[in-house]
Amino acid sequence: MKQDRDIQLFIGSLLRWGVLLSMAVVIFGGIVYLYRHGHSIIDYTTFKGQPAMTTNLSAIINGIFTFRGRSIIQLGILLLIATPIARVLSSAIGFIAEKDYLYTGIALTVLAIIAVSMLGGFGG
Amino acid sequence: MTVLILTLIILIGAYAAGLVGSLTGLGGGVVIIPLLTLLLHVDIHYAIGASLVSVIATSSGSAAAYVKEGITNMRLGMFLEIATTSGAITGAIVAKYLPVQYIAILFGVVLIFSAAMSLRKKVEYIEEKKSVLAEKLKLNGSYPVNDKPVAYNVNNVGGGFLMMVFAGAISGLLGIGSGALKVVAMDGLMRVPFKVSTTTSNFMIGVTAAASAVVYLQRGYIDPGLSMPVVIGVLLGAFTGSKILVHSQSKKLRYFFAVVVTILAIQMIYKGVSGTL
Numbered sequence: 415m416k417q418d419r420d421i422q423l424f425i426g427s428l429l430r431w432g433v434l435l436s437m438a439v440v441i442f443g444g445i446v447y448l449y450r451h452g453h454s455i456i457d458y459t460t461f462k463g464q465p466a467m468t469t470n471l472s473a474i475i476n477g478i479f480t481f482r483g484r485s486i487i488q489l490g491i492l493l494l495i496a497t498p499i500a501r502v503l504s505s506a507i508g509f510i511a512e513k514d515y516l517y518t519g520i521a522l523t524v525l526a527i528i529a530v531s532m533l534g535g536f537g538g
Numbered sequence: 539m540t541v542l543i544l545t546l547i548i549l550i551g552a553y554a555a556g557l558v559g560s561l562t563g564l565g566g567g568v569v570i571i572p573l574l575t576l577l578l579h580v581d582i583h584y585a586i587g588a589s590l591v592s593v594i595a596t597s598s599g600s601a602a603a604y605v606k607e608g609i610t611n612m613r614l615g616m617f618l619e620i621a622t623t624s625g626a627i628t629g630a631i632v633a634k635y636l637p638v639q640y641i642a643i644l645f646g647v648v649l650i651f652s653a654a655m656s657l658r659k660k661v662e663y664i665e666e667k668k669s670v671l672a673e674k675l676k677l678n679g680s681y682p683v684n685d686k687p688v689a690y691n692v693n694n695v696g697g698g699f700l701m702m703v704f705a706g707a708i709s710g711l712l713g714i715g716s717g718a719l720k721v722v723a724m725d726g727l728m729r730v731p732f733k734v735s736t737t738t739s740n741f742m743i744g745v746t747a748a749a750s751a752v753v754y755l756q757r758g759y760i761d762p763g764l765s766m767p768v769v770i771g772v773l774l775g776a777f778t779g780s781k782i783l784v785h786s787q788s789k790k791l792r793y794f795f796a797v798v799v800t801i802l803a804i805q806m807i808y809k810g811v812s813g814t815l
């Protein structure tokens with residue numbers, strides 16, 4: 415199946431560029447974070463959750479505009495988490511193009527499960 | 539400790555974890571968690587969150603190469619992702635209610651199991667028997683052996699699917715890829731050739747981890763200051779490992795690492811039982 419091969423090559427590139435882009439953002443954010451807070455004292459021995467500027471999207475965006483290292487890192491991590499999800503989405507589109515409705519349905523089911531996980535309020 | 543020093547220590551440790559994880563086939567996650575919790579006394583929830591992020595990076599990075607080579611069975615992977623992502627959500631929910639001691643003990647047990655699995659002989663097996671369900675789901679495939687496509691059949695779809703729900707749950711609960719369990723499902727139960735099992739398992743790990751990462755993110759497990767050196771270090775270590783792996787496949791080295799990992803696992807179990815984590 416030639417079309418299958420096209421999807422494989424596209425997905426391969428998508429995964430590679432997704433990882434490279436998110437790593438570049440994480441490294442950049444890391445440099446900003448170390449520059450601003452390198453000499454602060456940090457303690458991870460007790461669980462206190464994440465810093466407030468990194469828990470939701472609007473806080474992260476706000477943090478990026480005020481040039482906060484940890485918000486930039488968190489954006490990179492979000493891009494990283496989005497990479498395999500984008501892979502499922504693009505294979506769903508590929509299956510539609512192939513008129514493989516069984517696998518279009520399967521890919522959409524996987525996306526639906528992730529949506530439930532994201533919006534289901536399991537964070538609490 | 540200052541941020542700068544801790545970041546450097548974690549970066550070096552994560553690099554080593556990624557390297558060992560790649561050389562043994564265990565994955566970086568199962569090595570970085572004991573390193574963070576036992577040596578640096580990081581809270582296990584932070585360790586699990588950071589590890590899960592690094593798992594997505596290494597899985598996606600290496601899947602990129604395997605998918606292009608055409609070894610990965612994408613349909614089989616997509617179908618089984620229904621099982622692993624459902625399991626992953628369940629695991630991420632349970633993680634909130636399960637006391638830390640039990641998480642540590644379970645982690646140790648999975649670690650020992652994975653170490654034992656990494657030592658086992660790898661036999662390429664081609665299944666001739668046909669399963670009706672696998673045919674209906676178009677799961678049978680072919681993969682290149684010496685540049686020639688070899689066809690194989692997939693069996694025991696139901697059993698493999700159930701095993702994948704379990705593998706996903708362990709992944710969501712412990713913040714690891716649980717590649718060893720996925721390979722058991724595909725290679726052991728569904729009789730998929732070993733090479734196809736490992737690459738397809740790796741292909742699925744990213745999505746599975748993403749499904750629980752979105753829960754972890756909302757719960758505050760993913761601390762950017764900690765995740766940054768972990769993900770960079772593990773990814774670089776895994777990349778180095780994949781380059782070395784092509785040149786040498788030393789048996790002694792595998793045994794050595796399996797012993798090291800087992801010692802870490804026993805310590806995790808001990809800390810869990812004694813409640814000192």
